[in-house]
Amino acid sequence: MTLNRRTALGLAALAAATRPATALTPVSPPVAPVDPVETIRLWPAGAPGGPRVTVTPRVVERSIDPAFHDRIAQYTTDPILTVLRPARPNGAALLLIPGGGYKWAVVDKEGLDCARMFVAAGITCFVLRYRLPGDGWAAGPDAPLQDAQRAMRLIRARAAADGLDPARVAVLGASAGGHLAGVLTVRSDATYAPVDAADAVAFRPDLSILLYPVATMADPFVHVGSRAELLGAGPTSTTIDRYSLERMDWTGAPPTVLIHALDDPAVPVENSLQLLATLRAAAVPCEAHLFQEGGHGFGIRLIAGRPAAAWPDLVLAWALRQGWITPS
Template sequence: MQRILIVLSMFFTLANSAQDMEIALWDVEIPDSKKHSDYQEDQKIDGGILSRASKVTEPKVYAFFAKENTSKTAVIIFPGGGYGHLSMSKEGFKVAEWLASEGISAFVVKYRLPDDRIMKDKSIGPLQDAQRAVRLIRHNAEKWNLDSDKIGIMGFSAGGHLAATLSTHYDKKVYLNKIEESARPDFSILAYPVISLTSAITHEGSRRRLLGENPSDNLVTQFSNEFQVSENTPPTFLVHALDDHSVPVENTLNYFNALRENNIPTELHIYNDGGHGFGLAEHLPNNLWPKLLLEWLKTQN
């Protein structure tokens, strides 16, 4: 443990924006990665803040520590972007800042996006980063004033697919793990998530980028998380809008039904309006959902 903490400290850097530090996700070579000379990260910066990232090669975690985290709860955030880019500000940093202001420490993950050029198996590349993020933060829970049994995850759109995949595949062996802590989240928050990769209701871009043009039926089922829920899936909070024309609301409804069938504590909020990608919905009719989320977290202790 001491060696890992020492290595981690080498990657801590003070940031210019509101986060307390940024951390390299992997302290050694990224598992099953490949080198490609023309593949370099593309960033969009707005007002000095990273708003959008694509072609990620060096995944990172951005930490936002609550000043008074009396509950010692942490939320790990996976931004969306159809597995083609990451909405780092709207579905990452802004959400983390809000959580920290509410007394919950938050960690935004800039994860690798599936790509054959840098991954031996692109279908598990994002999941490798997601598992690693949970283990890394749980491993450092005491140091960062967190309860290792209160480590949850949050995902938006395709980031919601990654969060749901982690919730149902947390014990899948996708890399040689050197940190003993479990990758199972203690709770899951999914906002307008891509849940299914079945052709009827999926987001085609997310499916194609993750699984390729003609995936096998077995692979589609494996990553359609409504079919992967079990009695060990963590408690889940779900929010979606009926007029979402990018990710049909059936994704969330099917996952909700699977959670109910397995007696998993869950709460569902469906709004008539809001479309897709509403984030915290500060100026939309569904802007109450963050407050409802806080109340749900209290009920989950």
């Protein structure tokens, strides 16, 4: 056969016609996991201190990739817990408080995504969508803490019905959510008047996991955006002391683990280092894992294949040693 342009085009057409059909079948792209449907309202009669609140709640999707969600909740007025239940629960419960600089609350990255990983380990998870301090609530900077205290009480009050151990309820907070989880852990004063029988239950967690936490409200290591949203412009030194985790009295606090990346450009690792010194001085059982790289806000998905991806396994191993979970 003489090979010329016409015969070459014919051979190419024949090859295409005889190619296995599977080679031409498009592969469906991955899709984001289905959202859990079980939710618990924190305040059935309405959140406290809301007469001057006029914001309209919204959830914004930031992801353009169908394989995952990256949503934020803004202007929350009806706080909720989203419940994720494992197929084989081990009796432990985890309250997850995502970050967002106190300007919004992340839904997926440090909420549902992290929860799914812990659910796979047999832990029943409750993801908190909380109110924000700048939205006009009477409690101001304590409005998110009201929600966190109420959430912990509800989880404990429901424990028997949910097949959970009320003495094994932990908290995980990330970034500004790490600050909120830390305040929940260390403060002993209730921030709202009781509304029902659940408010007779203790709100202090039995174990705390703080993921790249916004710990300090003081210069030079403060996350300026979180401080501005929580405390407003120009807070006094007294207010800064009151809301800086490393300046609080951690005596008698439950076991606490810190996770941080050394190259965090938003919340300097000194936030965890200063807090670690405070925990040790107060004789709190504690552990810290610092990774050379990881940045900020890595959650689960953003560190796949990198050293910081080991943090959930490190936390679970630590929790096992603390007796919060038991060997499967």
